[in-house]
Amino acid sequence: DNGxxxxxxxxxxxxxxxLTWESGNDFTFIFDLGLSPKIDxxxxxxxxxxxxxxxxxxxxxxxxxxxxxxxxxxxxDVEAAGDESYVYVDLKQEGREVKDTFVSMRDxxxxxxxxxxxxxxxxxxxxxxxxxxxxxxxxxxxxxxxKEELKDVNPEFQSVVKxxxxxxAAPATQETFDKIYGEGVxxxxxxxxxxxxxxxxxxxxxxxxYRLTKDIRKFYMDKxxxxxxxxxxxxxxxxVNRGKLTVDQIxxxxxxxxxxxxxxxxxGYILKKFDVKITQxxxxxxxxxxxYYQYAMYGMQGMPEDMVKDAARRMLDDDQQLQRFQEQVxxxxxxxxxxxxxxxxxxxxxxxxxxxLK
Numbered sequence: 470d471n472g473x474x475x476x477x478x479x480x481x482x483x484x485x486x487x488l489t490w491e492s493g494n495d496f497t498f499i500f501d502l503g504l505s506p507k508i509d510x511x512x513x514x515x516x517x518x519x520x521x522x523x524x525x526x527x528x529x530x531x532x533x534x535x536x537x538x539x540x541x542x543x544x545x546d547v548e549a550a551g552d553e554s555y556v557y558v559d560l561k562q563e564g565r566e567v568k569d570t571f572v573s574m575r576d577x578x579x580x581x582x583x584x585x586x587x588x589x590x591x592x593x594x595x596x597x598x599x600x601x602x603x604x605x606x607x608x609x610x611x612x613x614x615x616k617e618e619l620k621d622v623n624p625e626f627q628s629v630v631k632x633x634x635x636x637x638a639a640p641a642t643q644e645t646f647d648k649i650y651g652e653g654v655x656x657x658x659x660x661x662x663x664x665x666x667x668x669x670x671x672x673x674x675x676x677x678x679y680r681l682t683k684d685i686r687k688f689y690m691d692k693x694x695x696x697x698x699x700x701x702x703x704x705x706x707x708x709v710n711r712g713k714l715t716v717d718q719i720x721x722x723x724x725x726x727x728x729x730x731x732x733x734x735x736x737g738y739i740l741k742k743f744d745v746k747i748t749q750x751x752x753x754x755x756x757x758x759x760x761y762y763q764y765a766m767y768g769m770q771g772m773p774e775d776m777v778k779d780a781a782r783r784m785l786d787d788d789q790q791l792q793r794f795q796e797q798v799x800x801x802x803x804x805x806x807x808x809x810x811x812x813x814x815x816x817x818x819x820x821x822x823x824x825x826l827k
Contacts, residue, residue, distance in 0.1 A: 756781035
């Protein structure tokens with residue numbers, strides 16, 4: 470090891486002389502290298518970053534309560550259409566009929582919003598799908614066809630209003646509490662509010678933890694104070710992405726690339742300094758956690774472990790996904806290495822002020 474650390478790969482120099490390809494000639498090839506800057510800093514108690522504790526107001530708790538009840542709500546028949554209503558209709562024209570389809574009032578043109586606000590169940594209205602809906606995807610969903618099939622559909626229909634529905638929050642009843650938390654876990658509205666406060670605290674803690682990782686990252690990037698060979702990196706990026714990225718695209722994305730590149734170097738220094746190793750098992754666990762999260766987003770909790778592992782394994786077969794999860798693990802372990810050695814200065818802050826932080 471000669472101690473020389475380079476960034477990217479060597480690229481042909483702009484000072485490369487023109488070569489004459491004749492027998493017996495000597496050839497000189499010149500390459501440019503991007504040298505990695507030296508990194509040398511200590512992690513100590515003097516290293517101070519803020520750690521925010523977000524205080525929940527009564528309004529925050531009430532908002533969370535409403536959101537939870539709304540998430541477990543459903544559609545309910547109403548007598549007339551409002552701005553947020555769904556209108557269920559039958560559509561008919563010669564040779565085509567679409568039964569019990571629906572459209573959101575939010576998606577309709579102002580003229581059709583007015584028409585449906587005046588309509589009642591059973592009303593018959595002329596309905597031109599092009600005039601009513603600006604978005605082709607909305608038209609295709611309404612007519613139960615693919616977007617590419619729209620050109621073959623006459624836009625003029627006769628519509629019959631079947632019903633108006635609004636999405637309403639679930640009531641704060643025992644049935645709702647059992648549905649959300651399991652049977653008998655929450656028995657009163659006071660217990661529901663206590664559960665809401667606990668969930669809000671958990672959410673705020675996660676936001677504060679994420680903010681802490683951003684502040685730690687910035688602190689040590691500033692402390693390292695790295696200078697990169699930017700002109701070399703621009704040429705290298707253009708060379709390795711030839712045909713994929715233009716000079717203008719690289720210029721636009723370069724500032725964020727430089728920040729990410731600097732963090733990679735700082736993170737690598739921290740991991741090496743504290744002799745932190747990354748295992749394949751940790752990368753697989755990160756991928757599995759992501760799969761669990763995605764399933765939960767669609768309300769599919771409690772998926773079988775073998776199904777989750779299989780989905781994670783297929784994700785990791787993709788080199789880009791593998792790199793993404795490896796970097797996630799490296800980030801986490803770098804933060805875990807420095808956090809106990811730093812000083813976290815606790816600060817109470819409102820959610821509004823927290824969201825204003827840059």
